[in-house]
Amino acid sequence: QVQLVESGGGLVQAGGSLRLSCAASGRTFKRYTMGWFRQAPGKEREFVAAISWSGDSTHYAASVKGRFTISRDNAKNTVSLQMNSLKPEDTAVYYCAASLVPTIVGLTRTAYDYWGQGTQVTVSS
Numbered sequence: 001q002v003q004l005v006e007s008g009g010g011l012v013q014a015g016g017s018l019r020l021s022c023a024a025s026g027r028t029f030k031r032y033t034m035g036w037f038r039q040a041p042g043k044e045r046e047f048v049a050a051i052s053w054s055g056d057s058t059h060y061a062a063s064v065k066g067r068f069t070i071s072r073d074n075a076k077n078t079v080s081l082q083m084n085s086l087k088p089e090d091t092a093v094y095y096c097a098a099s100l101v102p103t104i105v106g107l108t109r110t111a112y113d114y115w116g117q118g119t120q121v122t123v124s125s
Contacts, residue, residue: 002026002114004096009119012086016123020081022096022116030054030074033099035112036081038092038121045095049081050104059104064090086123093118 003025012018020036035050049070050059058070067086072079079096097112 002029002032002098004098004114004116006094006096006116006119009094009121011122011124014086014088014123014125016086017082017084018086018121020083020094020096020119020121022079022081024077024079024096024098026077029077029098031100032114033101033104033107034070034072034079035097035099035104035107036070036079037095037097037109037112038090039095039118040089040092043092045109047107047109048094050107051079052104053102057104083121086121088123088125091121091123093120 005023008020036048037045039045051070055072067084069082095118096116098114099112101111
């Protein structure tokens with residue numbers, strides 16, 4: 001079992017940057033595909049980015065590709081999301097998630113077994 005705790009959210013102006021972190025408990029962290037999702041008010045939770053267990057492969061939603069970067073440190077049991085050139089439409093609660101499915105493309109929310117509590121990101125115009 002994995003417990004996930006996100007941090008790093010906050011308020012930032014459009015064009016600014018934030019770095020989200022997700023700390024995972026458990027010795028099996030490196031077995032998991034890790035993902036970031038987000039949910040804006042009144043909208044469904046949507047995929048943002050995913051990274052393979054080794055960190056060698058990444059996948060991004062079209063809306064964030066080129067602006068966001070996902071990374072992981074298996075020695076520290078952490079996964080991060082560097083968000084640059086933020087836009088007001090990036091405003092949402094961001095969630096870290098873990099999946100035992102060994103692929104990073106095409107995973108829906110239901111493929112993720114564990115979720116963090118979320119961290120709020122607000123981008124002002």
